[in-house]
Amino acid sequence: MNGPERLIVVTHRQAGSTGDRALVDLAAFCGVNSELLDLDLVSVDLVLETMEGQSRPSAAFAASTFVHLTADNRERFKRFIQRTRGASLLLHSIHPDVARSTGWLADLLGAEVSLNRVPDDRLIDCCFARKRPEWTGPLTGATVGRLNPRHDAMLQISRGASLPFPLITPGMAKVGGEVIFAQIRLGDGSVYVCSAQPPDDVYDVEGMAAWLTPERSTRLLPLLLFVRGIFNAGCWRQPRPRGAFIWPDARLVQRPDNIELREVAEQGHRLEQHICLAVPPAEFARFDPVAVRIARQYPGNLSIVPYGNNGGEGDLAGGSEAASAVAQASARMNEFARRCKLPWGRVMVAPGGIWAPPALEALRAHGYRALIGAPAPRASGAPWKFYEGLDPAAFDLPGATPAGRGDGILPLPRAATPVLAMRSDGGAEQALIDAFVGRPVIVQLKPEWFDPKAGPGALALMEQLGALDQKIRWTDLETLAQSLYWVRRTEPRGGGGPVAEVRMFAEEVVVEGIDLTTDRVEALPPVSPLDAFCRVPLDAAQEGRWIESPAGALQFQVLDEQRLKIALRRPPAPSEDVALDGGGWEVTRKVADWFRRLRPARAGAR
Structure with a gap:
């Protein structure tokens, strides 16, 4: 696998940390494991030990939490990122109301940093980079959403050993100008900076979907971009929209x-x-x-x-x-x-x-x-x-x-x-x-x-x-x-190599990009209620057979080298003889008997 094991989200209530719960929820949505560490309860030593225990470790801080650390502890995180191959550190909510000074960020990045407010009298679009399509997907090169002066700001980073790679920029930004979300190489690792402020809780009003609209997207899309980019194939995704x-x-x-x-x-x-x-x-x-x-x-x-x-x-x-x-x-x-x-x-x-x-x-x-x-x-x-x-x-x-x-x-x-x-x-x-x-x-x-x-x-x-x-x-x-499915690739603790998991949202799906001759595949059909899924390993020797599972009988068929059809058993449709015209049309007894079970039987009915 080419991603970290889990996302470490570091919070600090005394520092007024915001958006940490939203990041944990986004990780869950993507199918990524996360761990929330509160500096009110644990030490910086424990946070670093937790990161050191992973390959390609990844941690996220709100700016207010990172600023609250002592200068020595911030330096410890800097050295850890510099010497750990593939390590990533996300710093979000870098906003003038939270981080009034940018000296701490300049010290971390070894660069000149300025933080600019979004003008109240201008509509500024958000532009997504073209050079990182594996991160941005359908958003590649697109303009989606507008900056909100209340929650967003613009960062300018220059004269550093490594210039930022912009992932989201303001529409008015010039080459080498301001960024909203960007990557900065730091030795063997990377620091990701984000000036947008996520909500405290994505479920506080209408649920996560309400935050992913053009008017409000700047508060969640950068974080979703980070999780999807860092964890890559380990995230649930639809391979082709x-x-x-x-x-x-x-x-x-x-x-x-x-x-x-x-x-x-x-x-x-x-x-x-x-x-x-x-x-x-x-x-x-x-x-x-x-x-x-x-x-x-x-x-x-x-x-x-x-x-x-x-x-x-x-x-x-x-x-x-x-x-x-x-x-x-x-x-x-x-x-x-x-x-x-x-x-x-x-x-x-x-x-x-x-x-x-x-x-x-x-x-x-x-x-x-x-x-x-x-x-x-x-x-x-x-x-x-x-x-x-x-x-x-x-x-x-x-x-x-x-x-x-x-x-x-x-x-x-x-x-x-x-x-x-x-x-x-x-x-x-x-x-x-x-x-x-x-x-x-x-x-x-x-x-x-x-x-x-x-x-x-x-x-x-x-x-x-x-x-x-x-x-x-x-x-x-x-x-x-038939494309209502998501795919992710995981590395089971028991070994045996990566597994391609197919999460089904319909009773029959045609999955692309999976080869049963080389991939271990597990289907995850839905079990009532929807948030429960069972796992059904698909063995090439079982092709065409019905495999019993808590979700019902499952069958799969290899269509070609890159396509796999998976289906849950469906009851046969009732025979029917239905009138085509007229408002008083009738259904035959067979269909009527079948439909009768959809409503309570009347008293006295046989």
Whole structure:
């Protein structure tokens, strides 16, 4: 492995240390072990001994904690970094309100250091370096977030033995100018300096996801960048960000919403992007042959998925009604495919984002891979989990109420259909943050972008996402749903070499970059509740067999040298004979019997 064993976070309450708890939580989110050492309780000697016991040791201090050390102890840390190969020291929250003097930092780095406040009257962007793509990932070369005068500052480091390697700079910075987050080589090790102040607790208001928005990202992204960069393959990550554009409530006609469908397809083809037309299944018999030909001509850029059943916000919001709607929507889409000779993707887009838990069980039974909808709300009083709002998908949330409704509490089934969020705002910056933390990039396409009267900047979002240094892989939604996994490589204490761990967020995933002939692989399918995962070693001799686990039976298949499909056992979909038209449509007895278990039996029923 090419990273340290764990992150040592040093805190000191008397010194007013801030952000230490946030750093521990970020490490947990990344799958990295950490240890919080409080200088109120332990000595500097113990901190150094703990670091010396590791290969490539890594420690983090808030500026207020490091300044509180005596000059002799700061010198001890400096010598340790200089003589320890691969050692790293993070100093964060270097802000004028915390570190009023920079003499301590100048002594540590052997350089001239100045600390500048962010002007109140200017909006200053944050620019991510191009020369460290293994650290910055999808953020490489991008501008994401703006500095906040209350929490951020700008460092200028010059005339040192080693000039800083900038990882995040202010948008107005010149070459050799100010930095927000940078690396400075110090002998055999490195010091990482960060002027941004993380929050005291990432869960104090809305959870970690609320801090990873363009408006607030400067407070967490530098720390996340540090953990991901230092621990490298030992962190959970999605090897290749995926994305899709969704056109909700679309019609397969030549001019849906008075927009030329061919122009949409050609734009997707030019930018190597994919647009999913979410079509109401009720429109299965209404399509334009010209539009069908366009869809056939651009299979890599256009695909069809169902938009509810009738296209109304209540389609998936009821109890048994939602289950019946899924059955009819599937039958209608099958008929649509038969007439048009076009495939459709088994990912449901919930009209208005509204859905109820019974819809998830029905979607799963009918072979759907995911639901695009609003996140399920937390049960009242439930604590925030470190991953909440940041997982590629949200599912299996006990006690959730139907999104957008308050008509009772219905438990979600174990390993239910994943629920993915679609971004209707936030722009390219939010999309890049999503990609960086391992979420799929799902963006709502708005027809007005293609209006001839819209002007040259209307397609800016698609253009920006198509011009990234590290490309997002744009796919249809069904393929995207199979990429709901993270991978990390660990070194077990028992030896035997590194293990590639695959954390699954869906019942079937296609994992890239793993070779069973050379890699030891462990699948981590979800067990209810979501924060519990079991480990299932995958032995090449077991390919094609069902392997029993607490999460259910697991099966894997080697697709080629670099791709591995892993699936949990799914119950067969019920046989169905569903009416395609009419508001009073019926479901056959077999389907009705199957759905009946989703709601309590009525008194007196046999």
